[in-house]
Amino acid sequence: MKEGSFQQRYGHLRRLIDRRLASLVKHDQPRDLRDGLEHVLSAGGKRVRSTLLILSCKAVGGRTVDALNAGAAIEMMHNFTLVHDDIMDNAVERRGRPTVHIKWDVNNALLVGDVLLGIAYECLLKTRTRDLRRVVELFTEGLLEVCEGQGVDLAIEPKRHVTLSDYFKMIEKKTARMIGMSTEIGGLIGGATARQLQALRKFGHYLGRAFQVQDDLLDVVGEKRRLGKTIGGDIVEGKKTYLLLKAVEGARGKDRTVLARMMSHAGSASDTPRRKVKAVTDIYKRWGVIETARQQIQRDTRKATGALSGLPKNDATSMLCWFSELLVKRVS
């Protein structure tokens, strides 16, 4: 099947998911709560996790209709983490719109997040599958991992000495596990064999890692218009990204001193955010970490698509491969 056709089918899937998500908000809820839920769910997004879940289900012989509720559930859970993480990180913008705690307040954002998680389970439980217990177990494991990952993130945020190994531990919990869970749940619903489930989990795991490093990279080389957020935001906040930690490992001399200041959130009082972004981006370029990040992404993507060889050869499996490459080629 051709790329254009995959693109069309992806558009179709996204519309299906968006419609299902919109249908889950009840209209008799307290007004701020309902408006907050609609604000979050109408903001769009790539629907990466649900698309992967549905395609994984189809790759092993299942149908879209069987996986749609679980797909919507995973998007709900993902949005729950975004709303709560945005409170914790005090983020003001998400997908080009104010975050919930900015548009309303922390109380409403807290509650909107909690309700998103409740609706996620409600929706997941509508799934018709042989082993619902296992599906809900996996979903819950994913929830706990992503929360723990956020806990690790909060714990390393104020630390001066953070290594790439800490970073991978964190993103494995925050991103890779959730994507691996999406592909595995899709497989379970589609009736995958144990070997196919293992392949799907491996695929999701490496794709999740690649996806997160790509996210870090886009903060440096992306375009604001397409990302819906300000470029260099991670640098301004001194976030411990793949690029920063890799640069700290490699850089020497004055560049190393500048990066050490970034790690301790000290910075120079005379630095404007713009100058800070330029200075750090230049260091990244000088020490080749942008290229290293690209290689890391390629390596993990290859491992991910390699795992697809354990699945039946069909249109959905080809589309999973196409989708993986689309994700890691985003605007970079």
Place this chain on the structure above:
Amino acid sequence: MKEGSFQQRYGHLRRLIDRRLASLVKHDQPRDLRDGLEHVLSAGGKRVRSTLLILSCKAVGGRTVDALNAGAAIEMMHNFTLVHDDIMDNAVERRGRPTVHIKWDVNNALLVGDVLLGIAYECLLKTRTRDLRRVVELFTEGLLEVCEGQGVDLAIEPKRHVTLSDYFKMIEKKTARMIGMSTEIGGLIGGATARQLQALRKFGHYLGRAFQVQDDLLDVVGEKRRLGKTIGGDIVEGKKTYLLLKAVEGARGKDRTVLARMMSHAGSASDTPRRKVKAVTDIYKRWGVIETARQQIQRDTRKATGALSGLPKNDATSMLCWFSELLVKRVS
């Protein structure tokens, strides 16, 4: 069976539940997260919801061991709501100890709440029962109701005109539904018939209402030492309790003006908290609302225990009756 024996068995059940709860905290979690979870789960409490769940299971022929995981799950979910509600209400104390967002910060409290909910599902999913889907569905309905109830609470909090009907709508979602869900899930696990389930739901519903009005009453007539919180706290905060709303309905003249000021959170600048508590308590006494609250509690408790006639006559059913009366006789 005698009262002393019920008291002993209740003590035994509480220890079983406390031990199960303590066993659910993992030790490889980020430190603040783990300490926060232990802080919450070691604070004790009456374990009302889990005790009701387990006794309901036994009343229809089930065993304690079959209901213990679901009981622990319900306590976890209850504690999740407490931790998040305490952030929203900016409460500083709970069960005589600092709340999580006070002892740590809002970020950790947010995350501790989220993880409590995740562990709740994890624990619930260990339940061996004929219809796990229905058990998890009920649990999720309860979660959504309690969140919506908190939404209603936040929405009516700044309003001047709140009626008793608003109040009952709120507590039905925040308290009665959760207790009705506990007894219903217990029944499901114990293999209850449809009629028995209906009786258990009705029992929990009315007991939950009685329990909440009793909670409001204890703020006025309770003892700090036994409650672990300051008496008159609701009055100082201008919380819309059963007593305040009933007094607003009935009082006339100057008393009505004082209560109207309370409803709008204005108060008099010269009022110390102590004087405010005394003034409002005196109004409650003058207009007989303390007595009215007691009657309301008795009426709902009678409806609750009346519903128990739909259950088999056995020790567990008798203990449910004993426990209901114990709950609404707390120190008042």
